[in-house]
Amino acid sequence: MQKEHNLSKNQKIIFDLIDKSGGPMKAYSILFNVQKKGIKAPLQVYRALDKLVEIGKIHKIESRNAFIACQNSSCQVSKATAFSICESCENVSEISNLKLSKYLSNFSDNSGMKYSKYNLEFFGLCKKCKSK
Amino acid sequence: MQKEHNLSKNQKIIFDLIDKSGGPMKAYSILFNVQKKGIKAPLQVYRALDKLVEIGKIHKIESRNAFIACQNSSCQVSKATAFSICESCENVSEISNLKLSKYLSNFSDNSGMKYSKYNLEFFGLCKKCKSK
DNA sequence: AACATTATGTAATAATATAACATTTAGAAG
DNA sequence: CTTCTAAATGTTATATTATTACATAATGTT
Incomplete structure (x- = not known):
């Protein structure tokens, strides 16, 4: 069973965006897409990404510098x-x-x-x- | 058998440096180290790295943005x-x-x-x- | 010698990611 | 419910990694 993490506001905005996109997204493309929601700086994006990676909700595609929602519900952490x-x-x-x-x-x-x-x-x- | 590629001047300088280092090296650290040999711009380094990766003399460690000499002589290309x-x-x-x-x-x-x-x-x- | 391919040189800039510092919010412990 | 702590946020600046664009030179092939 996957532990339920209560995502913070920024984490939720960014996870939802990546999840809905259905594919890999790059950090600055995420930034562009969430600016209307008040997330204005790269660091805000990277901090949320770091946390989401840490808890296994998203993974980084290293060869592409991109992030994708975990498609494997049983995957608790990205190991x-x-x-x-x-x-x-x-x-x-x-x-x-x-x-x-x-x-x-x-x-x-x-x-x-x-x-x-x-x-x-x-x-x-x-x-x-x-x-x- | 590994095909012998005749490395160009810059390719040879950069391959030798990485190979002698015995570990992964980052592009700008390579640049710093070869400036005394006349390689002054990032692009000169990246071009040599691209070629060396292509022919399998070095590999990129994607999670570290670093390059390492191939330690496997039978490895013709990096596939x-x-x-x-x-x-x-x-x-x-x-x-x-x-x-x-x-x-x-x-x-x-x-x-x-x-x-x-x-x-x-x-x-x-x-x-x-x-x-x- | 003529041509094509590969490599080089140089400047500018794009894309990716983090440091440093101040403030706020959310949970836990008393 | 207040005090404390950990986590998250906001903001500016900057570091790190990589590519575009254009001109020139060297190398290999026919």
């Missing part, structure tokens, strides 16, 4: 994320594949490192873009 | 990369694990996407930092 990214249309979706997440969460090598988190990004062409 | 990152000391190493790379290269789901590339970043504490 094991996997995405598929179309290099043509830039569509992003979160992969929820139990076998994959188990495999990666249990991965260990001989480095002596204990892995507590991972992020995986797959790249390719989506169905639509392939057939063009 | 399948995995790294372990210590969140305390920021040490990064490239993981070369045949089982892992096979598993990920062959991964497919029901999205209809054909994955041609992936990047995986594991986070945790390295041996040294764990014992502190």
Whole structure:
């Protein structure tokens, strides 16, 4: 069960925007979109983003400097994320594949490192873009 | 076998610096370090980095905006990369694990996407930092 | 030699992200 | 319900990362 976090005003505005967009959004595009709601400075956006990432409501797509709403309701915190990214249309979706997440969460090598988190990004062409 | 690319002057200067550093380096830190060799502008650095990434001599650590020399001589191009990152000391190493790379290269789901590339970043504490 | 491709040089600027400081709000503890 | 603390907000300035645009030079190919 996902713990219910009471989002603050700015956090809620920004989460709702990203969630409704259905895809990845960049920080300054978020800023532009929430200025009418009184959020005027980059830092206000980044602070909300940081918190939303921390509690697992959104994830950062590192290769794109963009943020997407978590599409996996069972994901309490962002400690094991996997995405598929179309290099043509830039569509992003979160992969929820139990076998994959188990495999990666249990991965260990001989480095002596204990892995507590991972992020995986797959790249390719989506169905639509392939057939063009 | 890795194809021998004849690196240009700037590419060679920048690759040698990253390679000798033994770890990840950031673009503007690279710039600072090569100014005495006549490379004066960010763009000169980014152009060399782009090319070096393209031919697989270096990889970008997306979560850190940093670049590291490829530690895997059989890696011709950067299409399948995995790294372990210590969140305390920021040490990064490239993981070369045949089982892992096979598993990920062959991964497919029901999205209809054909994955041609992936990047995986594991986070945790390295041996040294764990014992502190 | 002519051409195409790749690399370089330079200046300006765009895009992404954080530091520092003051104030306010929301919860928890008494 | 008041005192305390942690979290969130507001604001300005600035740091960091990366690209656009345009001119020139070097390299490789036919």
